[in-house]
Amino acid sequence: MSTPVISTRGLTRTFTARTGPVHAVRGIDLSVAPGEILGLLGPNGAGKTTTLRMLTTLLPPTGGEAEIAGHDLRRDPAGVRRRIGYVAQSGGLDPACPVGEELVTQGRLHRLPRAQARERAAELAADLDLTGLMERPTAALSGGQRRRVEIALGLVNRPDVLFLDEPTTGLDPAARADLWDLVRRVRDERGTTVFLTTHYLDEADALADRVVIVDGGTIVAEGSPAELKERYAGDPAAGLQDAFLAITGRGAVTENAPIAI
Numbered sequence: 001m002s003t004p005v006i007s008t009r010g011l012t013r014t015f016t017a018r019t020g021p022v023h024a025v026r027g028i029d030l031s032v033a034p035g036e037i038l039g040l041l042g043p044n045g046a047g048k049t050t051t052l053r054m055l056t057t058l059l060p061p062t063g064g065e066a067e068i069a070g071h072d073l074r075r076d077p078a079g080v081r082r083r084i085g086y087v088a089q090s091g092g093l094d095p096a097c098p099v100g101e102e103l104v105t106q107g108r109l110h111r112l113p114r115a116q117a118r119e120r121a122a123e124l125a126a127d128l129d130l131t132g133l134m135e136r137p138t139a140a141l142s143g144g145q146r147r148r149v150e151i152a153l154g155l156v157n158r159p160d161v162l163f164l165d166e167p168t169t170g171l172d173p174a175a176r177a178d179l180w181d182l183v184r185r186v187r188d189e190r191g192t193t194v195f196l197t198t199h200y201l202d203e204a205d206a207l208a209d210r211v212v213i214v215d216g217g218t219i220v221a222e223g224s225p226a227e228l229k230e231r232y233a234g235d236p237a238a239g240l241q242d243a244f245l246a247i248t249g250r251g252a253v254t255e256n257a258p259i260a261i
């Protein structure tokens, strides 16, 4: 494998709650190749968001190490932040702010001069099919459009790695399929590494080159979707659902209906 763009050793996060320690992430070892689409799959509470928040410098690990895009997570978090994009699970758009202004502001945050920030915003709008929406406040967008804006924001600084936390949760099937196309395009055309979390098995299957299944804060299985199906369900044509069941002893039941493939 070429030099990994993400590598972690024993990455750990324990929260201190009133009821005692919560071991959200218990020593994760990961290696992600440049240009790979990695799917971190697991049920609610598995530790996906906590892992992502650590890798994006938003939450300090309580143990272990990580290197992202050539920068050490602990020693050079600013270096990591310059080279990554992050789209949070809950989104982060200002409802009253027009799309174009959100994009320009993000460019300014990345220290682009105003004219360049405008240019970059127009480029991304054309690329992500947002040109007709630039004047519209983000509150007036559909769920799928809002996701596209959030992804555009994550791409403003031409990141080496784009982190997406449950990018299609809550979207209708057509909008989910559009978003999958967009994620593939980002990787294929820009060579961007994509690290996404999902609790949808069909999403991991359709999108990820490699799937890492987490449960209870640890990695319980990893491989390409086809390998996982073959190994755990005994049949590469079987659904990843069967593999997931065999591994975790349960389906990926979530607040939405479990999705079988």
Ligand SMILES: Nc1ncnc2c1ncn2[C@@H]1O[C@H](COP(=O)(O)OP(=O)(O)O)[C@@H](O)[C@H]1O
Pocket (backbone or CB within 6 Å): 015, 016, 017, 022, 023, 024, 042, 043, 044, 045, 046, 047, 048, 049, 050, 051
């Ligand atoms: N700030 C926090 N304080 C205490 N416990 C937390 C905190 N954030 C997350 N957790 C707990 O850590 C575990 C993993 O959460 P999370 O990473 O959000 O899971 P996922 O994204 O896979 O659904 C859960 O048990 C959750 O309740």
Ligand SMILES: [Mg+2]
Pocket (backbone or CB within 6 Å): 048, 049, 050, 089, 165, 166
């Ligand atoms: Mg989460």
